[in-house]
């Protein structure tokens with residue numbers, strides 16, 4: 001294991017922020033810490049980095065007890081959302097900085113920096129200053145700088161959080177590819193479930209300072225441990241006392257045993273998909289159909305329909 005967190009607790013004043021956290025992060029993996037705002041993700045990342053001390057518990061990095069080590073001695077690289085570049089230094093010097101302070105030979109530094117700038121596709125920009133880069137390019141520079149001293153672990157706190165949606169998407173694809181090339185154990189914080197599902201090998205869902213679930217994107221999405229995880233990972237609707245994903249709701253005009261009768265209130269066309277909103281008594285329920293599926297049943301507001309989970313649908317008893 002690259003990182004082993006055991007029984008970590010941390011409070012700020014009287015407020016517990018991390019409660020009995022134990023997680024294992026495999027060497028070479030790309031792991032997302034996913035959860036709602038205030039759930040403790042950044043604090044956990046900072047505890048791993050050594051920027052916060054836990055009140056109790058331990059952190060081991062590559063088999064060494066790092067709990068009392070300073071951040072410098074943990075051999076970790078970080079990138080934060082608002083990355084503080086050295087404004088008066090070129091991109092080249094920003095990336096070289098960590099190697100220069102370690103007094104590496106000049107020629108080794110040049111080789112390493114150029115290699116990294118190629119890796120993050122900034123080799124054309126070596127002589128620019130940070131102010132002359134776009135937000136996405138600046139975050140790539142930050143990654144190159146964090147990777148320069150060959151850290152054992154790379155920790156990213158919402159690295160793309162401040163960028164617009166399109167650039168965010170490009171960068172997350174790029175992060176995945178970068179990781180496939182360098183294989184450094186990487187942990188990144190995000191509150192965006194799509195980002196976590198898209199990029200990571202493993203997801204740790206954290207809310208209220210508690211690990212709600214750990215698993216692959218597939219496991220977490222298909223086998224959520226509790227209603228919170230299910231709702232956080234994607235849309236859900238209530239149906240007959242259960243939570244079910246709207247794309248797993250079957251809709252028919254014919255009554256059948258176990259199906260819930262509902263009256264259609266709205267039919268919303270969303271390009272490829274169609275959202276059918278309905279009321280089962282007082283309860284709002286909705287189904288997500290493909291355009292072809294919706295056309296086949298051809299429902300209108302005011303129609304009565306019968307809803308049931310698809311046979312292989314994942315459902316959880318509503319809390």
Ligand SMILES: Nc1ncnc2c1ncn2[C@@H]1O[C@H](COP(=O)(O)OP(=O)(O)OP(=O)(O)O)[C@@H](O)[C@H]1O
Pocket residue numbers: 012013017035036037038039040041042043044191
């Ligand atoms: N230095 C601090 N002093 C006091 N309270 C803090 C401190 N740092 C964080 N907190 C509190 O701890 C809780 C968890 O914060 P944390 O930043 O770890 O959550 P998060 O899941 O990363 O959320 P976000 O996505 O909003 O950053 C919050 O309630 C926050 O206000």
